[in-house]
Amino acid sequence: MTPETASPPTPAASTPTPVRADERIASIDALRGFALLGILAINIMVFGAAQWEPSLTGEAAGLNVTVWAVQLVMIEGTMRCLFSMLYGAGVILLTARIERRAGGEEAADVYFRRNLWLLVFGVVHSYLLVYLGDILFFYGFVALVLFPFRKLSPRTLLILGSLILAVGVISPTRFYFAYQETKAAVTAAEAAEEAGRAITEEQKEARKRWERWQRRDPEGRQERIDAFRSGYGTIFQFVIPEQVEAHSRGMYQTWFCDAAGMMLLGMAFYRLGIFSGRRSSRFYLLLGGTGYALGLALRGYMTCQALAHHFDLLWRVIPWFTEGVGRLAVALGHLSVMMLLCQLGRPRWLLASLAAVGRMALTNYLGHTVIASFVFFGFGFGLYGRLEFYELFYVVFAIWIFQLIVSPLWLRSFRFGPAEWLWRSLTYWRWQPMRSGRRPTS
Amino acid sequence: MTDPANALSHPQEQGPLLRPVAPEARIAALDILRGFAVLAVLGANIELFALPLAASSQDPRVAGGAGDLNTMIWAAGKLLLDGPPVALAAMLFGAGLMLLTQRATSPAARAQLPDLYHRRLVWLLLFGLAHAYLCLAISDRLFPFAIAGLVLFPFRKLSPRSLLLIGLLVLAVGAVDPVWTYVEGTRAKAEATAAKAAAAAGEELTAEQQEAKTTWEATLRRSQGDAAAIENDVDTYRSGYLAILKHVASLMPGLQSVSIYKRLFWELAGMMFLGMGLFRLGVLSGQRTARFYLHLAGAGYATGLAVSGYLTYQVIAHDFDVLWRDWAETYYPLGLLAISLGHLGVVMLLAKARWLRRPLEPVAAVGRMALSNYVGQTVIALCVFAGFGLGLFAILERVRLYGVVLGIWTLQLVASPLWLRHFRFGPGEWLWRSLAYWQRLPIKSAIPAREVDP
Numbered sequence: 001m002t003p004e005t006a007s008p009p010t011p012a013a014s015t016p017t018p019v020r021a022d023e024r025i026a027s028i029d030a031l032r033g034f035a036l037l038g039i040l041a042i043n044i045m046v047f048g049a050a051q052w053e054p055s056l057t058g059e060a061a062g063l064n065v066t067v068w069a070v071q072l073v074m075i076e077g078t079m080r081c082l083f084s085m086l087y088g089a090g091v092i093l094l095t096a097r098i099e100r101r102a103g104g105e106e107a108a109d110v111y112f113r114r115n116l117w118l119l120v121f122g123v124v125h126s127y128l129l130v131y132l133g134d135i136l137f138f139y140g141f142v143a144l145v146l147f148p149f150r151k152l153s154p155r156t157l158l159i160l161g162s163l164i165l166a167v168g169v170i171s172p173t174r175f176y177f178a179y180q181e182t183k184a185a186v187t188a189a190e191a192a193e194e195a196g197r198a199i200t201e202e203q204k205e206a207r208k209r210w211e212r213w214q215r216r217d218p219e220g221r222q223e224r225i226d227a228f229r230s231g232y233g234t235i236f237q238f239v240i241p242e243q244v245e246a247h248s249r250g251m252y253q254t255w256f257c258d259a260a261g262m263m264l265l266g267m268a269f270y271r272l273g274i275f276s277g278r279r280s281s282r283f284y285l286l287l288g289g290t291g292y293a294l295g296l297a298l299r300g301y302m303t304c305q306a307l308a309h310h311f312d313l314l315w316r317v318i319p320w321f322t323e324g325v326g327r328l329a330v331a332l333g334h335l336s337v338m339m340l341l342c343q344l345g346r347p348r349w350l351l352a353s354l355a356a357v358g359r360m361a362l363t364n365y366l367g368h369t370v371i372a373s374f375v376f377f378g379f380g381f382g383l384y385g386r387l388e389f390y391e392l393f394y395v396v397f398a399i400w401i402f403q404l405i406v407s408p409l410w411l412r413s414f415r416f417g418p419a420e421w422l423w424r425s426l427t428y429w430r431w432q433p434m435r436s437g438r439r440p441t442s
Numbered sequence: 443m444t445d446p447a448n449a450l451s452h453p454q455e456q457g458p459l460l461r462p463v464a465p466e467a468r469i470a471a472l473d474i475l476r477g478f479a480v481l482a483v484l485g486a487n488i489e490l491f492a493l494p495l496a497a498s499s500q501d502p503r504v505a506g507g508a509g510d511l512n513t514m515i516w517a518a519g520k521l522l523l524d525g526p527p528v529a530l531a532a533m534l535f536g537a538g539l540m541l542l543t544q545r546a547t548s549p550a551a552r553a554q555l556p557d558l559y560h561r562r563l564v565w566l567l568l569f570g571l572a573h574a575y576l577c578l579a580i581s582d583r584l585f586p587f588a589i590a591g592l593v594l595f596p597f598r599k600l601s602p603r604s605l606l607l608i609g610l611l612v613l614a615v616g617a618v619d620p621v622w623t624y625v626e627g628t629r630a631k632a633e634a635t636a637a638k639a640a641a642a643a644g645e646e647l648t649a650e651q652q653e654a655k656t657t658w659e660a661t662l663r664r665s666q667g668d669a670a671a672i673e674n675d676v677d678t679y680r681s682g683y684l685a686i687l688k689h690v691a692s693l694m695p696g697l698q699s700v701s702i703y704k705r706l707f708w709e710l711a712g713m714m715f716l717g718m719g720l721f722r723l724g725v726l727s728g729q730r731t732a733r734f735y736l737h738l739a740g741a742g743y744a745t746g747l748a749v750s751g752y753l754t755y756q757v758i759a760h761d762f763d764v765l766w767r768d769w770a771e772t773y774y775p776l777g778l779l780a781i782s783l784g785h786l787g788v789v790m791l792l793a794k795a796r797w798l799r800r801p802l803e804p805v806a807a808v809g810r811m812a813l814s815n816y817v818g819q820t821v822i823a824l825c826v827f828a829g830f831g832l833g834l835f836a837i838l839e840r841v842r843l844y845g846v847v848l849g850i851w852t853l854q855l856v857a858s859p860l861w862l863r864h865f866r867f868g869p870g871e872w873l874w875r876s877l878a879y880w881q882r883l884p885i886k887s888a889i890p891a892r893e894v895d896p
Contacts, residue, residue, distance in 0.1 A: 099553075103553055104556065105553060112595045113596045116596065144592040147557075151557075244700070245700070247703055248703035249696065249700055251699060
């Protein structure tokens with residue numbers, strides 16, 4: 001147990017209050033900012049209708065494939081991994097701080113109120129802001145489950161986290177077998193057609209299913225494109241059934257294990273002092289080197305296979321089996337680079353900007369949705385499905401630069417980002433002071 | 443998980459920690475209510491244990507025998523048992539959080555409270571998974587109970603009024619999905635009817651019209667019980683454990699996610715909030731007057747039987763038409779609330795009657811080992827209905843199914859008091875508490891006095 005949690009709560013219980021700016025750990029903020037910007041490089045594929053495939057928007061050649069491959073090896077999953085781990089670390093940070101000041105019961109109250117509001121934010125983000133890739137709902141729910149795990153030893157946390165990530169492989173395994181079966185039926189149908197025989201009803205259905213899964217069924221894709229190029233009302237109606245599935249079946253089969261496993265690992269890493277840059281440079285060099293070597297080799301191989309098999313669906317599932325290790329390894333590489341930069345303290349402007357982005361992570365995350373919706377959806381510029389794969393990253397760079405500039409400027413005048421301010425005000429059920437320089441009332 | 447004794451560094455200075463509540467300190471009315479709820483739950487679940495899924499979720503006439511008597515039994519079960527027992531158990535679950543909060547009087551106990559409560563939920567979640575998959579229970583409610591229980595904690599100090607209000611609100615959200623289903627169904631039927639009329643007039647149908655027609659026809663076929671699915675159910679449940687497990691594992695992800703998200707969460711969490719409020723008002727623990735419970739029962743049954751009775755009657759009169767069923771579903775939360783309150787009133791009247799104290803002891807004993815008995819029902823039912831047991835799946839008529847129910851009730855009413863004469867907890871309760879407190883609790887009845895709650 002770390003000293004924070006071992007110390008008894010102060011008997012003269014004061015009311016719990018939001019963290020003061022001087023209490024924040026800069027390296028964690030910078031890492032969070034980094035991960036948050038990284039997440040946009042993935043989510044842009046949802047906004048831009050690219051759906052993890054270079055062939056849907058533009059040709060699967062040249063720059064499109066290069067960008068796709070780099071993105072798949074270096075970014076995919078790693079930013080979500082870092083973000084989940086940081087959320088796990090945040091669980092300990094928040095509860096330990098309030099337990100110290102006001103006691104265990106108060107800490108739990110703040111914790112659960114906070115995560116229930118996050119759940120509500122997730123619902124708003126998913127339905128009202130029509131974003132088809134929200135993580136807030138999952139984080140809010142998973143955090144409710146993980147509360148009693150926060151005081152476990154790093155060893156136990158690492159074991160449990162790995163175990164949950166292993167359970168997460170069950171679902172892709174089922175998909176794998178379903179895909180394999182369907183693909184066999186499709187192949188059989190092709191053979192039958194070539195031989196001039198009629199294909200069965202089942203084979204027809206298998207073919208339809210296969211096309212849908214490949215996201216190549218032209219009708220379904222056109223329907224989606226038409227919907228997102230229309231007005232808000234149409235898009236809203238279009239996303240409802242998909243959000244219901246994502247929040248329920250998606251959570252059960254995929255996202256719970258994905259988030260819970262990484263959060264538990266994050267708690268362990270926080271306990272081990274890895275996020276706060278307290279480890280030696282040697283440690284980070286070693287960690288990063290091993291992580292990159294292992295992760296890039298594994299994911300590089302998978303990506304080459306996917307290319308060699310022309311983005312075959314089976315090769316989109318197979319990487320899921322090793323992703324627990326693969327994305328974690330690359331994420332640890334990113335983490336080490338960030339920690340080394342934080343230890344160096346350079347480039348100063350970038351670290352300071354990233355920390356500012358990280359301090360208003362929720363605002364910036366929702367900001368991605370608001371900005372990208374106006375760029376891509378019908379009620380804005382309607383570029384949905386119109387940009388080639390590599391062109392999507394122009395939008396990404398523009399948003400990055402915007403947020404890297406605006407976030408530090410905002411925090412010069414205000415204590416919190418607007419969404420953070422709302423979240424905290426709701427959690428503590430009292431308006432929090434917004435202007436910087438003033439202490440919250442307690 | 444951490445040992446609760448180590449969770450704080452100076453427990454002695456901060457007063458006693460929470461311990462499992464001693465048998466003497468239990469509130470009799472709560473145990474009796476829980477006992478009735480657990481027994482009644484079997485009356486609803488027996489259909490899921492013994493008949494193809496379509497018989498309980500779609501058209502009851504596809505299995506379980508024809509004739510007026512079987513239909514009447516179905517209707518009575520639908521009205522009184524399909525939902526309310528689980529709802530009462532959910533109310534008691536909410537009351538459980540309030541009890542735990544009340545018992546945490548010392549600073550040390552209060553600091554321990556959130557961890558204890560949520561550790562119990564995490565273990566319940568795992569029990570739910572084990573019950574659902576390993577015990578092959580598509581009827582499982584442990585898993586959704588744990589999910590709904592996760593949102594309660596920060597609400598425990600609200601006023602009874604706010605709790606009741608939140609409960610009603612949450613319950614009402616549960617009507618969104620049925621209304622949506624009904625509206626979609628009406629639209630689909632209208633489109634199909636228009637397409638049919640066009641076809642009858644000799645017009646060439648567009649692709650959309652054709653699809654509307656075939657989709658609606660498929661819905662109608664399914665609503666009367668898809669023959670292939672029913673046959674598959676019967677074959678599967680009459681075969682070995684692994685075949686049933688495979689079948690259950692294919693259904694479970696949907697049952698434990700989509701069903702909870704759309705309906706069960708709202709129903710259970712709503713009832714839990716109501717239970718928290720009602721406990722604070724002394725309603726659940728039998729502290730109100732007999733008059734109060736009489737009024738509660740009267741008002742509850744009057745509303746519930748009027749609304750649900752009318753709708754059930756219409757569903758039967760319209761030959762289990764799918765739209766009538768969907769329409770009836772939209773009133774489900776209202777009917778559920780009313781009938782549950784009716785049951786609550788009656789049970790509390792019974793629990794308050796002095797002369798019934800002794801006869802109701804077995805019911806209280808069933809309630810004290812609710813988890814064990816709940817899982818026990820599943821295990822016994824499997825032995826009776828599954829292929830690896832007696833293999834009576836889809837063989838008995840509804841009338842006879844309730845004979846099996848009576849048998850299991852008798853067994854549990856006899857076995858539970860006997861067990862509790864020798865042991866402090868039921869086996870399931872002992873395991874659950876031991877895991878939640880993360881220490882091997884004594885299960886034998888003779889316990890040293892210092893471990894008894896003050």
